[in-house]
Amino acid sequence: MHISEGILSGPVLISGIALAAAGTAIGLKKLDYDRIPRAAILSAAFFVASLIHVPIGPSSVHLILNGIIGLILGWGAFPVILVALTLQAMLFQFGGITTLGVNTMIMALPAVFCYYLFGRLVGKRPHIAMPAAFACGALSVFFGAVMVGLALTFTEENFLKVSYLVVIAHLPVMIIEGIITAFCVAFLRKVQPDMLPGYSKQTSFTPSKETAGD
Amino acid sequence: MLQEPFSTGNSQIHRLDPRFKMVLATVYAFVVALSNSFPALIAALIFSFALIGLCRLGFLEVAKRIALVNGFIVFLWVVVPLTYDGQSIYYLGPFGVSREGVLVSARITLKSNAILLAFIALIASSTVATLGSALSRLKIPAKIIYLLLLNYRYIFVMEEEYRRLLRSASIRGFRPASNLHTYKTYAYLIGILFVKASDRAERVYNAMLCRGFAGKFYSLHEFSFSRLDLIWLVVMTIVIIGLEILEWVKIA
Structure with missing residues (x-):
């Protein structure tokens, strides 16, 4: 989910940069040096996972996964997403320099927001945790699409209808992301619950190395 | 890829x-x-x-x-x-x-x-590696560079890991389609990718500490x-x- 270069107006681009810089600063402050390798390698995993194309009807969509990024990293989602988008621009030329701030906001703000909304719930009993995880995955994509719409509409009022279409086009992606996030959280609860918020290290099992067969 | x-x-x-x-x-x-x-x-x-x-x-x-x-x-x-x-x-x-x-x-x-x-x-x-060290000369915060370079380094490892998982799934008869089973399989696959990433991070960080890492990357560029x-x-x-x-x- 990103906006290409050359579409947005100056004020939108600059507000995006300012807000993304603030979010990233908070994220970096919360990310100590000894936790950066973990964030970096997790973000490499996200980068690869977001290239997965999941079939949906006759077509396929690629995953965004900002909901899970938020759950696992909290505010750390900001720097991690910024870096992932920078790499995406360098490697595939998706997104770009001027839109880096706006695109970071589009993905990271919903991630942090959903972390606060649902972070505590995913550690509760399954009948609370599963709907919460679904909502977390689906809403992070929904809010992201809404932010794309807002960025377009603030650029040009006439883009309002385009913005509606962007949000509608993301509805199937929302559902898929919700399902994937719910299953992924269910999996992590069983395998390595201390990766999720709401679990303290003391109460969790010892994480088992190389849990699944290769 | x-x-x-x-x-x-x-x-x-x-x-x-x-x-x-x-x-x-x-x-x-x-x-x-x-x-x-x-x-x-x-x-x-x-x-x-x-x-x-x-x-x-x-x-x-x-x-x-x-x-x-x-x-x-x-x-x-x-x-x-x-x-x-x-x-x-x-x-x-x-x-x-x-x-x-x-x-x-x-x-x-x-x-x-x-x-x-x-x-x-x-x-x-x-190359991204060159850009990373160039960015660090341009006064971009060290933590960002650190994230960028480590992320870049491990994308290839994670991709390899992902391909291995996908291969083992397809050997066991996994064929992606539009159904819940497919989504569940992908979700578990992503889950295990994160778990492996997290485990690997611990090993990598320990290895870095063993080699005297003190929070700074030195660039030979x-x-x-x-x-x-x-x-x-x-x-x-x-x-x-x-x-x-x-x-x-x-x-x-």
Whole structure:
């Protein structure tokens, strides 16, 4: 989910940069040096996972996964997403320099927001945790699409209808992301619950190395 | 899947100082993004093509990237002219194609492609590793560089890991389709990828500590600002001033 270069107006681009810089600063402050390798390698995993194309009807969509990024990293989602988008621009030329701030906001703000909304719930009993995880995955994509719409509409009022279409086009992606996030959280609860918020290290099992067969 | 096809080459642009290229690309991208007049945008697109030409990159590779990135532009061309308020110049059934909508779409197409081509020429012509160390000389916070370089380093490892997991799934008869089983399988696959990433991070960090890591990456890249860079600084300054003149001066 990103906006290409050359579409947005100056004020939108600059507000995006300012807000993304603030979010990233908070994220970096919360990310100590000894936790950066973990964030970096997790973000490499996200980068690869977001290239997965999941079939949906006759077509396929690629995953965004900002909901899970938020759950696992909290505010750390900001720097991690910024870096992932920078790499995406360098490697595939998706997104770009001027839109880096706006695109970071589009993905990271919903991630942090959903972390606060649902972070505590995913550690509760399954009948609370599963709907919460679904909502977390689906809403992070929904809010992201809404932010794309807002960025377009603030650029040009006439883009309002385009913005509606962007949000509608993301509805199937929302559902898929919700399902994937719910299953992924269910999996992590069983395998390595201390990766999720709401679990303290003391109460969790010892994480088992190389849990699944290769 | 992950390659840097444009980073190898020995053209003038490949030899420029990566720090300088990055600053140039950023300034140029903003100048073009904030321009609105057609003469300026057309000039920018021509200049960006010239940059690509000077880079001597594979035509097919560049064309492929451009086609990929223009997906959203195609979507805009389909939607914007029909939904934009303004004078209708053509009717498609009940919908009027608005003149302003066509102009906006055309402007965006020019801008987007001009920036994209310049980005390929100036940024994608260096490897990510080089760009990372160049960024650290440009006073970008150390933690960001640290994240960027480690992320880049492990993307390839994670991709390998992912392919291995996918292979073992398909050996066990997994065929992706639009059903819950597929989504569940992908979700578990992603889950195990994260668990493996987290485990690996611990091992990597311990290994780094064993080798005396104290929170700083040392780069062996030596950057120097050569005469070639100076010539390009002059060229780019003239181009940017030219674009600004085209932007602000009305051509009768």
